[in-house]
Amino acid sequence: MMNTGSRHNRLIPMALLFVLAIIVFSCAPIVGMNTIPLSAVLHPASGGMESNIFWKIRIPRVCISFLAGAGLAVSGMAFQAMFRNPLATPFTLGVASGASLGAAIYVRLGLVFSVLGISGISIASFAGAILSILLVYGLTRARRGFSTATMLLAGVAISFFFSSVILFTQYMSDFSQSFRILRWLMGGLEVVGFESVLNMAPFVISGSAIIIYMTYELNLLMTGEEIAISRGVSVWRTKKILFFATSLMVGGVVSICGPIGFVGMMVPHICRLLIGADHRYLTPATLLFGGAFLTLCDMLARTLIAPAEIPVGIITALLGGPFFIWLLLGKTSSKRGII
Amino acid sequence: MENTIIEIVEFSFSINSRAILKDISLSIKEGEYISIVGPNGAGKTTLLKCLDRIHKGGNGDIRIAGKPLDKYSQKELAQKLSYVPQADGRISPFTVYEFVMMGRYPHLSPFSSPGKRDEDAVHDALDITGISEFSERLLPTLSGGERQKVFIAAALAQGAKVLLLDEPTTFLDPKHQADVHRLLERANRERGFTVLSVTHDINNAILTSRRILALKDGAVVFCGPADKFMNNEILYKIYEKSFLFVKHPQTGKAITVPEVP
Numbered sequence: 117m118m119n120t121g122s123r124h125n126r127l128i129p130m131a132l133l134f135v136l137a138i139i140v141f142s143c144a145p146i147v148g149m150n151t152i153p154l155s156a157v158l159h160p161a162s163g164g165m166e167s168n169i170f171w172k173i174r175i176p177r178v179c180i181s182f183l184a185g186a187g188l189a190v191s192g193m194a195f196q197a198m199f200r201n202p203l204a205t206p207f208t209l210g211v212a213s214g215a216s217l218g219a220a221i222y223v224r225l226g227l228v229f230s231v232l233g234i235s236g237i238s239i240a241s242f243a244g245a246i247l248s249i250l251l252v253y254g255l256t257r258a259r260r261g262f263s264t265a266t267m268l269l270a271g272v273a274i275s276f277f278f279s280s281v282i283l284f285t286q287y288m289s290d291f292s293q294s295f296r297i298l299r300w301l302m303g304g305l306e307v308v309g310f311e312s313v314l315n316m317a318p319f320v321i322s323g324s325a326i327i328i329y330m331t332y333e334l335n336l337l338m339t340g341e342e343i344a345i346s347r348g349v350s351v352w353r354t355k356k357i358l359f360f361a362t363s364l365m366v367g368g369v370v371s372i373c374g375p376i377g378f379v380g381m382m383v384p385h386i387c388r389l390l391i392g393a394d395h396r397y398l399t400p401a402t403l404l405f406g407g408a409f410l411t412l413c414d415m416l417a418r419t420l421i422a423p424a425e426i427p428v429g430i431i432t433a434l435l436g437g438p439f440f441i442w443l444l445l446g447k448t449s450s451k452r453g454i455i
Numbered sequence: 456m457e458n459t460i461i462e463i464v465e466f467s468f469s470i471n472s473r474a475i476l477k478d479i480s481l482s483i484k485e486g487e488y489i490s491i492v493g494p495n496g497a498g499k500t501t502l503l504k505c506l507d508r509i510h511k512g513g514n515g516d517i518r519i520a521g522k523p524l525d526k527y528s529q530k531e532l533a534q535k536l537s538y539v540p541q542a543d544g545r546i547s548p549f550t551v552y553e554f555v556m557m558g559r560y561p562h563l564s565p566f567s568s569p570g571k572r573d574e575d576a577v578h579d580a581l582d583i584t585g586i587s588e589f590s591e592r593l594l595p596t597l598s599g600g601e602r603q604k605v606f607i608a609a610a611l612a613q614g615a616k617v618l619l620l621d622e623p624t625t626f627l628d629p630k631h632q633a634d635v636h637r638l639l640e641r642a643n644r645e646r647g648f649t650v651l652s653v654t655h656d657i658n659n660a661i662l663t664s665r666r667i668l669a670l671k672d673g674a675v676v677f678c679g680p681a682d683k684f685m686n687n688e689i690l691y692k693i694y695e696k697s698f699l700f701v702k703h704p705q706t707g708k709a710i711t712v713p714e715v716p
Contacts, residue, residue, distance in 0.1 A: 200545060329565050335557055338547045342540045345509045347613065348533030348561035393548045 126397050129390040133404045140408040141182060144415050145174035148422075172309055179313045181305045181414040181428070182407035184373045185383070187320035187365035189406025190399060192380025193387075194327055194362050197338040197395065198355060199267055205380040206366045209271035210248045212377075213278035215363075215370035218244025220285045220297050235315050235371070242319070242367030248274050249359045303376035303429020305414050312372050319368020324403060326361035330354065331395040338393065376410070376429045378436025383409050385439075459521075460485045460535075460617060460649055461506065466515030468498075468505055475501045476513070477673040485616070488643045488650045490660035490681075493670035494694055499653040500541070502670070503619045506651075507538045519617075533561035537610035538619045542599065542626055551597070551605050552590040555580055558612035580612035583646070584638055600631025607635065611642060618642065620652040624659070632656075636663055658710045661685060662703070669693050685709040 146152050152170045188206060195204040195211075206212040222240035229236040255270040286297045307313070327334070333354045336344035344351055369376075387401040410428070413435070417428040461483040468476040476498045483489060491499045504510040506517065508524065517524040519535050527535070537558070549557075558580070559573040569577075581587040584604045594602060603623060610618055623639070624632040640663060642648040654660050660667055660681070667684045669677035677689050684690075685708070687697045698711040 200547065332557075332560055332563060332565065335549070335553075336560060339549070339554065339557065340540070340543065340545070340547075342504075342509050342538070343609075345529065346507050346533060346536070346538035346540075346610075346619075347557060348528075348530035350529045388548065392550065392553070394553050 126391055130397065130401060133387075133390070133401050133408070137404040137408040140411050140415075141178065144178045144181075144411045145170060147415055148174060148418050173307075176307050176310050176313050177305055177414070178411055179310075180307050180316060180372065181411040183313070183316050183320045184305065184369045184376065185379055185410025185413075186403045186407040187316075187323060187369045188376060188379040189383035189402045189409070190324055190327055191362040191365045193384035193395075193398065193402045194334060194358055195380070196384055197334040198358055200338060200340065201268060202385065203381070204268065204271075205378075206245075206362070207275065207375065207377050207380065208268060209252055210274035210278060211245050211252075211271075211363065211366050212370055212375040213275040213282070214244040214246075214248025214251075215241040215367045216244070216301065216375050217278045217282050217285070218242070218247075218367070219300070219371045220282045223293055223297055223300075224285045224289050226293070234318065238315055238319060238368050238371040241371035242363055244278075245363035245367040245370070246359070248278065249363055253359070299427075300374040302427035303374040303432070304425075304427045305373055305410075305417075306425070307372070316368050316372050319364050323361045323365035323368070324399075326357060326364075328399055330358060330361075331399055334358075334395040334399075335393075338395075374427075374429060376432055378432045378439070379406060379410055382432075382436055382439050458485045459483065460519065462516075462518040462521075463506075464516040466505070466513055466517055468501060468510065468513035470510075475673050476505065479515070479670075479673075479675055481668065481675070481678065483649065483651070485649055486643070486647050487666060488640070488664040489652070489666045489668055490664040491651060491653045491668045491670065492655070492657060492660055492693070493676075497670040498673040499670055500621050501673075503538065503621055503651065503653060507536050507619055508532060509538070530561045533613060533615060535615050536617045536619060537613040537615040539603075539606045539610050539621065539623060541621045542603065542606075546594045546602070548593055548595055550591055550593055551581075551586060551608075552577065554594060554605060555590075555609045555612050558609040559614075562614065576612045576614060580608040583611060583642060584608040585634070598631075600627045600634070603627060603631065603635055604638070607638065611648075616647065617649040618651065620650070622653055622655065624654070624656065632659075639663070657685075657690075657698075661708055661710060662706065682708065685711070 152166050152174070192205040195206065195209060196202055198204070218240035219237050222237045227236055231239060251274050252267060252270045256266045282301070286294050289297060333344070333349050336347050336349050337351070337354065341351055383406045384398070384402050387398055387405050391397050391401045413431045414428045417426045417431050420426060459482050463479055463481040466476060466479045467474060479502065491502065493499050501510060505513055508529065519527065519532070555577050556569055556573065559569055559576060562573060563569060581590055584607055586601065586604050586608060589597070589601065594605065597605065607623065624635050627635065636659060639650055639652065643650045661684065664681055666679065667677065667681050668675065669684070671693050676692055677684060685700060690698050699714050700709045701712050702708070703710050
């Protein structure tokens with residue numbers, strides 16, 4: 117009874133996010149260089165060009181952007197809770213750089229393999245993500261304790277280091293590989309057919325499922341490690357599981373879309389303002405809004421300078437920079453204790 | 456109420472091969488109220504953290520309710536002990552109700568929503584601590600005193616019968632200090648909570664607790680009834696400083712007052 121108030125307050129933004137996600141998901145495939153007429157949508161087998169564009173290009177692309185947005189946003193949310201810092205994201209911690217490096221090396225070596233139908237580049241990215249998390253964590257442990265500042269510094273250092281290794285890899289590649297790596301580093305969602313979707317989905321879905329399973333632990337980690345332990349959380353075990361889950365998601369997303377920045381920072385913040393910090397509600401909200409947000413950004417990327425396309429990573433970075441400044445200067449966030 | 460709840464036998468603990476606790480032996484009975492005093496760096500906080508396994512390891516034997524500490528899972532331990540850390544100034548944006556409900560974690564499973572029992576425990580904790588009226592406010596909007604009550608409420612809601620507190624009143628104004636002391640006393644007397652409280656406030660330790668544990672350089676220098684504690688022979692050993700005493704106007708107990716040069 118005492119808490120019905122806040123439950124009520126959560127219901128409206130939650131419903132709005134749900135509606136937004138549905139609208140975005142259903143509108144995004146129609147909007148583009150050519151608007152798709154309804155008849156083409158309804159007759160996928162007709163084989164007409166518009167029907168092909170809709171079913172083989174637009175729908176997979178919307179699925180990819182939704183999955184990628186949801187995965188990156190919820191990873192950011194988990195990092196922010198674990199490190200108790202709003203600036204902890206897959207990027208600031210070097211996880212995305214690790215994943216990128218894995219993918220760049222895969223491209224440079226011209227590898228082509230797959231395991232159980234999952235493409236090698238995703239596995240290489242996942243390995244890179246895990247590696248960078250272990251490095252960040254190892255560095256902070258070597259300095260004793262779990263200080264957040266050390267962890268972020270280690271993340272930034274590793275991020276720079278990996279970026280230069282990526283540049284080096286690119287420099288050592290031939291022209292076509294080099295272009296492929298460069299274009300992919302800008303972040304993009306151009307996919308054809310459902311192969312990439314089927315490749316990314318298991319990573320994002322299993323990672324999110326683990327996060328959803330750990331919402332109580334995320335809440336407690338956010339209040340501080342000592343409190344979490346005294347409430348009964350096995351902190352180190354929990355962190356290992358969360359590292360694994362976030363690496364899955366970041367690796368799965370980055371291998372296909374490249375490092376798309378700022379989604380993992382902006383989306384959880386906005387959701388926290390709307391829903392509050394309780395991860396039982398924040399997690400579904402972040403998944404929904406993350407998906408809708410990146411799909412919207414991609415819609416902009418496809419239409420702003422049509423017929424050409426802007427890499428979606430540029431759009432999110434253009435939105436993310438000012439958002440970052442707003443966060444630093446804003447009164448609301450400091451009042452709500454987010455920064 | 457005469458059962459031993461915590462039994463520490465010759466416990467030592469070191470960090471980076473520096474001994475923080477040396478051969479601590481201590482037995483605590485259910486329902487006791489013990490103040491832990493001593494100079495900075497004496498190992499008071501470390502002792503609490505070792506009991507709650509925030510620090511793991513150490514040599515010697517610790518038993519909680521008869522069972523060795525390392526045989527407990529963290530969740531089981533959380534049903535026996537709860538801990539209120541020193542205020543660290545970093546406050547997450549939860550509402551008071553949400554935060555106190557998190558105390559119920561050791562009683563919840565991953566997909567179960569908090570049930571009637573959990574809600575009752577939370578309301579009860581909010582009532583004892585007198586913070587029901589701001590249960591919907593966000594933690595960052597509270598004053599230090601209000602926040603400390605919230606932290607204690609969360610520990611009470613946890614349903615563990617032993618409360619470990621690390622300097623619960625250090626940063627509070629006199630009114631909130633009195634509030635916190637009163638509510639800890641009530642929890643101890645009326646609800647049977649065992650209280651272990653680290654403090655620098657010797658006078659309050661004397662007035663609130665029956666037993667005092669004094670640590671210095673990681674070793675026990677005094678452990679006994681509060682009225683035997685207030686003499687300069689003991690206090691000088693602990694603080695390397697002598698004190699002036701007067702009688703407390705209500706209780707007649709000796710308390711210290713500051714010297715005038």
